[in-house]
Amino acid sequence: MTSPVTPYPLDAPASEQLLGRARQVIPGGVNSPVRAFRSVGGTPRFMERAHGPWLWDADGRRYVDLVCSWGPMILGHAHPDVLAAVTQAAGEGFSFGTPTAREVALAEEIVSRVEPVEQVRLVNSGTEATMSALRLARGFTGRSVVVKFAGCYHGHVDALLAQAGSGVATFALPDSAGVPQSAAGETVVLPYNDVPALEQLFAERGDQIAAVITEAAPGNMGVVPPEPGFTDALRRVTLEHDALLISDEVMTGFRCSRAGWFGLEGMPQGGAPDLFTFGKVMGGGFPTAAFGGRAEVMAMLAPEGPVYQAGTLSGNPVASAAGLATLQACTDQTYRRLDQVSQALAGAVTESFTRHGIPHRIQWAGSMFSVFFREGAVRSYTDAQAQDQERFARFFHAMLRRGVHLPPSCYEAWFVSAAHGDEAVEVAIAAIEDSAAEVA
Ligand SMILES: *Cc1c(COP(=O)(O)O)cnc(C)c1O
Numbered sequence: 001m002t003s004p005v006t007p008y009p010l011d012a013p014a015s016e017q018l019l020g021r022a023r024q025v026i027p028g029g030v031n032s033p034v035r036a037f038r039s040v041g042g043t044p045r046f047m048e049r050a051h052g053p054w055l056w057d058a059d060g061r062r063y064v065d066l067v068c069s070w071g072p073m074i075l076g077h078a079h080p081d082v083l084a085a086v087t088q089a090a091g092e093g094f095s096f097g098t099p100t101a102r103e104v105a106l107a108e109e110i111v112s113r114v115e116p117v118e119q120v121r122l123v124n125s126g127t128e129a130t131m132s133a134l135r136l137a138r139g140f141t142g143r144s145v146v147v148k149f150a151g152c153y154h155g156h157v158d159a160l161l162a163q164a165g166s167g168v169a170t171f172a173l174p175d176s177a178g179v180p181q182s183a184a185g186e187t188v189v190l191p192y193n194d195v196p197a198l199e200q201l202f203a204e205r206g207d208q209i210a211a212v213i214t215e216a217a218p219g220n221m222g223v224v225p226p227e228p229g230f231t232d233a234l235r236r237v238t239l240e241h242d243a244l245l246i247s248d249e250v251m252t253g254f255r256c257s258r259a260g261w262f263g264l265e266g267m268p269q270g271g272a273p274d275l276f277t278f279g280k281v282m283g284g285g286f287p288t289a290a291f292g293g294r295a296e297v298m299a300m301l302a303p304e305g306p307v308y309q310a311g312t313l314s315g316n317p318v319a320s321a322a323g324l325a326t327l328q329a330c331t332d333q334t335y336r337r338l339d340q341v342s343q344a345l346a347g348a349v350t351e352s353f354t355r356h357g358i359p360h361r362i363q364w365a366g367s368m369f370s371v372f373f374r375e376g377a378v379r380s381y382t383d384a385q386a387q388d389q390e391r392f393a394r395f396f397h398a399m400l401r402r403g404v405h406l407p408p409s410c411y412e413a414w415f416v417s418a419a420h421g422d423e424a425v426e427v428a429i430a431a432i433e434d435s436a437a438e439v440a
Contacts, residue, residue, distance in 0.1 A: 002084070008402075014397075039393065039408065042400075045057040045063070045333065053065055059172070059174045064404045064405065064428045067406070072333070074254070074255060074326065074330060074419060075418055075419060077419070084326065086321055089321035095313055095317065097355070100317050102317045103320045105296055106323050106324045113327070118295040119298040120278075122289070122314075122320070123288075123289050123314055129277040129290060130155050130246075132291055137210045140297050140307075141244060145209045147190060147201065148160055151220065151381025152190055153220035154277075158183040162187050188209075190381050191381070202243075210244065210245065212244075216276075217365035219368055220251070223368055224381075231266050232270065235271060245275075246274065246276070250278060254281040256365055256367070281330070282326070282327060283322060286318065286322040338416055342367040345416065345432070347363075348432045356439075357440060359373065363377075371414065372387050399431050399432070
C-alpha cells in the first residue's frame, strides 16, 4: 500500500529569511493575503521553480502541488505547448496597446466552448471581470441593487466583499474595512441554496435588483455545489423580475469540463445566464480574465454603448497566447486525467480519515473537490464554517512536511492538474495516510 515518508525538518530557513525581507517592503510579506499562512500558522514557502505537478522551494525541497496557483495550472507547470506559445509571443513584443490577432483567437476559443457566450471582453483579473459585469448589469437594467450569496467570493470588488469566502473567510472578516456603506448598501447577501429566501427578497425588492451574481458551483467556501433546481430557480426568479443572472465561472470555467460548470450542469430551465465571468484556467498562469454573454447585453459596453470599461494591458498578447495554448491543450483526455487524480486523492482521504477516526466530508463539482473537517452535508457558508479548523491546520503542516502543498485554508478546493502523474499521486497518498495518523 503506502510507504512511510521521511518528513522535512520543521523549519524552512531560506523561506524564513525571504519572509523577513518581504515583510520590510510588502505588507505581511505577501501580495495576496491567503498566501501568508495566517490560518494555519508558520512560514509560507517561497517557491523557486515548478515543473509538471512539482514545486521546489527556496530550501530546495520538492512538493506535490495541490494549489496549482489556485486553479490556473490545469496542465501542470511549464507545460511545453504553453511555454512554446508564450516564448514565441514574447519574442514578437510584449504589448502594443492596439488590437491583435492573439486576443481574437482567445475570445473565439472561449465563445466556441461556452455556447450562451456570444461575445467576451478580456480583462486582467477575475476581480475586474466581476466588477465590470456588475457595472454592465447595472447599466443594462438601470437598477442598482446586486444580490450575492454568503460564502461566494467574486474577487475584491467593494460591492462583493460582503460575506465572501476565500481569504475573507480565512480571516473571519465579516466585511473589509475601507468599503463604504454606500457600496455595500447596494448589495444584498442571501444564504446559498435557499430558494425561499431568494423568492422573498424578489417579492419585496424585485424592481430594484440589477443582477444576481453567483459562483456557478461555489469553490471559495470549500466546494458547495448548487442543489438540484437551485440554478433553475435563480434563472426563473431573475427572469420574472427582469434582473440579470451572472454566473461567475472564474474558478470552475474550463476546469469542471471543457465548458466549465455550465457544460456539466447543462442549460438551466428558462435559459442561460445572461453574463459569465472567467479567469484562472483561461490565463494559463498569466493575468488574463474575461466577462461575456449575450451580444445584446455586451453591446452596452464602450465603444459601442454607454457603459465604460477599459484596460491598458487588456488582451495582452503574451497572456492571450498562454491562455489560448492552455485551452487548446484542455482536451477530453485532460479532463479524464483530472477525474482520475481527484478520485485517487479523495479516495485516499476517505480511506485514511476513516481508518484514523477523523470526521470528514468530501464534496465535488466535477473533478473539483474539497475536504471539510466535519461530518454531514455542507449546503451553505454557515455549514462550511462549522468545521475543525485547528485539526485542518495540523493536517496542513503534516502534509507540507511530507512534501505535499495543500491550499493553506480549509475553505479551498484541492486543485489538481493533468500533469499529476503516478509518482505525484503516490507521494500524496502516502502523505495523506501518515498525516491522518499524525493528527488523529
Ligand atoms: C479567484 C476568483 C475570483 C477573483 O479572481 P482574481 O483573478 O483573483 O481577481 C472571482 N471569482 C471567483 C469565483 C474566483 O474563484
